[in-house]
Amino acid sequence: MSAPSRFDRGHTDDLMSFLAAAPTPYHAVATAAERLEKAGFRQVSETDAWDAEASAASAAGSGGRYVLRGGALVAWYVPEGAEPHTPFRIVGAHTDSPNLRVKPRPDSGAHGWRQIAVEVYGGPLMNSWLDRDLGLAGRLSLRDGSTRLVNIDRPLLRVPQLAIHMDRNVSAEGLKLDKQRHLQPVWGLGDSVRDGDLIAFLEEETGLDRGEVTGWDLMTHSVEAPAYLGRDNELVAGPRMDNLLSVHAGTAALAAVAASGADPSCIPVLAAFDHEETGSQSDTGADGPLLGSVLERSVFARGGSYEDRARAFAGTVCLSSDTGHAVHPNYAERHDPTHHPRVNGGPLLKVNVNNRYATDGSGRAVFAAACEKADVPFQTFVSNNSMPCGTTIGPITAARHGISTVDIGVAILSMHSARELCGADDPHLLANALVAFLRP
Structure with missing residues (x-):
């Protein structure tokens, strides 16, 4: 895959396809892996020996691995x-x-409605x-x-909202949602709850025999396709841009660098x-050991010592x-008065002196x-001093691995909504900057 040109909407078209193919972290890494395979990368198993005498899929030697x-991927060339x-x-x-995820006992319902019991994951804009x-x-x-x-x-x-006739104050006082009572979706009609109904349905949908499924990690997603938006199609609306936009850009950039020959001065x-x-506190999160373990094993598989590992990490960047906040035209006062990032203005450099970035x-x-x-412009994002700043995997990575x-990203609106909004040019501007970073 070649690096996208500065104003190539083909990269953004491809991002939209990636978003549609990746409704969950598991689908996201599977889709990224499929693209890396086409670029010549090969999967290695964490349970195999990583040395020159191991199988052809060993992490030793040159090439992409x-x-x-789970829902995490580490790839290197x-x-x-x-x-x-x-x-x-x-x-x-x-x-x-952020989304709604299915509980261990998913089958629920009342008053003639069949429902699915869900738990709120992360911090979604629930009304969306x-x-x-x-x-x-x-x-x-x-x-x-x-x-x-x-x-x-x-x-x-579908999570049906209460009609305004039964909540006359909603327009004046705002929508108030109870996470337990008000977010359980309906998916049919029935007078009784039948345990195992949802899982039996999924077994049938996937061609599995009844009783084959013994565990699940399931989540909801909007089925509305990503789309260009605006008079001149200069915007893109779609789900999960936070943060599959960056996963897609990173995958494209790594494949492009591998295809054109990476500089031996860095990996x-x-x-x-x-x-x-x-x-991020899980075995697949940034605060877990996955990245450090993979990088260390890569060093040792190529004949390196602990001293080589220390030298490699000391020079690593x-x-x-991750996505950041574009200035909102209806809430500009919520932003820092001298930092107003705009969509299609290039990627963001994210700064916070309290180490949230x-x-x-x-x-x-x-x-x-x-x-x-x-040849990519960039902007700087700093939070308004009166507004708490979010954080990313950046400080975790820096502290855990030295x-x-x-911290960088692309400016978007409606972050953590079921459907977010970015500029149509920013995704490939980010990818171009990543190519230049990976090939210094």
């Missing part, structure tokens, strides 16, 4: 001539988005999930120990983690790429150099 674990102490250049992102046609997707764990991805990508569920890496929206002055210089090399980290 990747590891999959070792150029010809790279040394065991060669530093890494990492693009970090996350695969999860009301009166929206929802599908259901995720991972099924089977009796034989294997897993199966499932995606019911058609109108199956380009894509690290796409799960569970960022809930604090990570761009933590990991960017410092030297990191800014690294990102500025990449953008200059790629890696110099810079």
Whole structure:
């Protein structure tokens, strides 16, 4: 895959296809892995030996490799001539988005309605999930120990809002939702709750025998397709841009660098983690050991020592790429008065002196150099002092691995909505900057 040209909408078309194919973190990493496979990357197993005498899929030697674990992926490309102490250049992102997830006992209902019991994941704009046609997707764990991805990508569920006639004050006082009582979707009619009904339905949909499914990780998604928006199609509306936009850009950039021959002065890496929206503390989150373990094993597989590992990490730089806030035309006072990022203005450099973002002055210089090399403009985001600042995997990566980290992203509106909004040019501007960063 070649690096996208600066104003190539083909990259944005491809992003929209990626968003539609990835309703869950498990689908996101599977889709990314499929694209990397086409670019010549090969999967390696964490349970195999990573050395030159191991199988052809060993992590030793030059070429592209990747590891999959649940909803997380780490991929890297070792150029010809790279040394065991060669530093890494990492693009970090996350695969999860706020949504409604199915509870362990999913079958529910009352008053003639059949419902699905759901739990709120992360911090969604809950009103955005009301009166929206929802599908259901995720991972099924089977009796034989294997897993199966499932995606019911058609109108199956709906969280109906209460009519205004029964809530006369909603327009004046605002919508108030109880997470337990008001967000359970309906999916049919029936006078009794039948335990196992949803799972039996999914077994039938995926061609499995009754009783094969013994565990599940299921979540809802909007079935409305991503679309261009605006008079001149200069905007894109779609789901899960936070943060599949960055996962897609990182995948495209890594594949482009591998196809054109990476510089042996660094090893380009894509690290796409799960569970960022809930604090990253899991075996597939940025606060877990996955990235450090993969990078260390890569060093050792190429004949390196602990000293080589220390040297490689000391010279490593990570761009933590996550979406940021574009200035909102209806709420401009919520932004810093001298920092008003605009969509289609290029990627954001995200700064917070209280380390909610990991960017410092030297990191800014690294990102500025990449953008200059790629002929990509960039903007700076700083929160209004009176508004709490969100955070990312950036500070976690920096602290856990001792890696110099810079927080960047693309400016969007409606972050954490079931459907977000970005500029149509920004995705490929980000990808171009990532290519330049991964090939210094």
